[in-house]
Amino acid sequence: MKKHLSILLVCILVFGLLAAGCGSKPASTAPATTAPATTAPAEAKTDIVIALQGEPTTLDPQFPDDGNMRVVTWQVFEPLFKIDAATLQAVPCLATEAKVVDDSTWQFPIREGVKWHDGTPFTAEDAAYSINRIIDPAFGSQILSDVSTITGAKVGDDGKSIIVSTNGADPILLKRLTKLDMVQKAFYEGKKTEEVTKLAMGTGPYVFKSWEQGKQIEVEAFADYWGDKPVITKGTFRFIEEPVTRLFALKTNEINVAVNMYPEYAADMPKIFTEVGLETYWVRFNQFAGVMKDKNVRLAANYALDLQGLSDALFLGYAAPCQGQMGRAGYFGYNDSLSDYGYDPAKAAELLKTAGYNGEEVELLSERGRWLKDGELTEAIAAQLAEAGFNVTTKFVSWNEWLDTLFDKAKTPDMQYSSTSNEFFDMDRTYSALVASSGTQAGLNNPEYDKIIADARIEMDPVKREQMYKDLAAKLHDDPFAMYLLVLNDLHGGSENLNWAPRQDSRIYLSEMSFS
């Protein structure tokens, strides 16, 4: 009996081994991840493999706040307006122009001759549906805040345009629309977002072909695309979270583009692709209570920092010092006449003396791992503040706790390290979130600033509006609400024969890539 049981166990083990082999076998018959598409070696490659930092959660472009998904959906879907990479202004895409009917009503003629990937024409009805879908609270879009001024859309009387209503004057509506991808009414209507998770029907230059869970997503050039035909005909997106692995995969030619690489790996990358990015690092001051209420202390903190030194040491130069304000040149309302405070610890010490600072403890709260080098930068800032005479205590907390202190005004620490991005390239986005007292991340309550921000928000004259932000930037330079730190570069690695110029709006388009 015992012997039989032993034989049985051996059989189970052998079966297990065989089954393990079988388990991996079906996958081995799947098409190779990086099978070359070109047959003629003399011709330039037309297929590309891009490694993302993670797998998208869905391909419904209107639902999540998911950076990995965006890189895929940017190829497949298009909005009514898109950002011009050179000017950072909104330019027509699936709409042909923008007509202001009144303060809260706009009319957008729809581009003719555009086809969905199933061959049917893109209509004004589709455009109106796309807008009404994302603003429906029941839909629960995670990017609703980007389009929250829109109250509705309907097809115009001519049947070839749409009428969009807003809850008041909204000078940045066109930029909001750059984040609102058009989806086909017939395909998406009546379906919950979870039903279209792994499907995509757009008008973009690439058609969604397949999504093999955990492995890759494939797109192919759309033959009937209304715009210029792309050189790259096939795109494969792989998901590699670890940057060292992305580097190794790049070196072995398994992939052609590795997005968001660390500066340390730049020297090992076959080719570096970099452009100024969207993230601005900053440290919020608590002006509700404590020593940071004093303007001189806040100024002292800014004079205490060697921003260029921090950029060189931690980011190997792939970050630009803020010029005494948030954001960077090119943003609407950015004040070009302002400059960096300059590294001046003596002046910082003098300002502290003027403020009557007596070594009271100042807490610098931060977290690790959310943004590139956030922990290291926090420690370096603390060291430079201490050199200037601050009695700084750094406190690192979990992401949850960090969020809690960011949003709960009662818990605001003296200083809180943070990062903000501005995908509208308009200072409204920065000031209304970080400076206006109603802003979720504001550490101050200043009625004068509140009024400027509120007035600028509904000012339809671009010249006047721009000046309002420039004036506000000057005020916030003299009386800083934060330590304005660094604007990070986007840094990608690519194959040596890849031709590509990364965009200032950080969007990645396969249609702008080619191989030599």
Added chain:
Amino acid sequence: MGMSKYIAQRLLFTLFVVLGISILIFFITHIVGNPVDIMLPLQATDAERLALTQALGLDRPILEQLWTFLSDFAVGDFGMSWWQNRPCMEVIMDRLPISMWLILLASIISVVCAIPLGIVAAYRPGSALDRVVTIFSTAGICFPPFWIGLMLMLIFAVKLGWLPTSGMGTWKHLVLPAVTISFRPMGHLAQIVRFEMIQQLNALYAVTARAKGVTEMSLLFKHALKNIMTASLTMIGNDYCKQLGGLSAAVEVVFGFAGFGHLISETIENMDFPLLQAEVFFVAIIVCLINLLTDILYAAFDPRIRY
């Protein structure tokens, strides 16, 4: 007590364990932070945060939430993943089986390597060979798996070009992650086998067997090996459960392998309560079943054990 009665008892016990763990994880996840803050962008307004809180039912009394959670669990409804916005069951089924195969493969590699290594070391304790095995097994336990993974990737993918660096799809993609995961259990098992084998070879029955003329090979493989299997089985089962419960996450991340460990780390990062609860449920079930299987296998190797 008959074997079937014992299994029934153990399965009933498993249910209680899973229920207890589910309630525990429910409370832990609800006190660690606010998932709404994590799900929405930083610039989302307070009104949007409130709307999502209500949509997820997080504004309801916690006991009411617990009741809903348990009654849904009772009928096998794990709910929707907040982060992936699709059924938790579907998300788990996409990732769990592939990890179970990967870790099984790693376990097989570790057993195949560790048992001979342990026996060789035990046969001449204190010899140079024994020391080499001890250093190797200690290194397997001590070196961080992600580092071992990167080194193997550098050698076999970047330098030699034999295997892909990362990804999934073919048997080649399984080799490096499986070998990397196998290092730690291999180290543990080799040390257990060595220790147990030394005990067996010095036991009275071994002395008697040698006196009766039994060859060393026969003593080793016919008698001693069977006697060390209970301890080894415990170790193998235990390591499998640990790897599946999340220890393999670092290796899966390094190799871009969309497995269950990787999923657990992503779930925690995104504070996806329903998905985390479902994952814990599955891990608890699997751990209980593997423990049960280990107990049953004990009886096959040790005639003194009867249920």
